[in-house]
Amino acid sequence: MDFDFNCKVFQNMVGVYGIKSAVENYQVWESNFLSYWLEMDVFTVTISPECLAKKVKFTGIGC
Incomplete structure (x- = not known):
């Protein structure tokens, strides 16, 4: 999963979506x-x- 707030998109193994569609996924991930x-x-x-x-931006892996 990738949440790119600068580009306002959410990406998973299936595809790329608008960030608004990822609210529930983000809450679970966080x-x-x-x-x-x-x-x-x-x-x-x-x-x-x-x-x-x-x-x-923070990726969880460092700079």
Whole structure:
């Protein structure tokens, strides 16, 4: 799944859709991501000054 808020599109294995059609999917994805990060300690989230300076969107993998 890919949520591109700059281009206002949502993409999955089936196709590309307007971002408004992805509201429910995003809420589930966000909830799952936060659970994996906070409760299961699966991800390490790091925000560096370089990322902020480049205005890079967060992908969950780093800059």
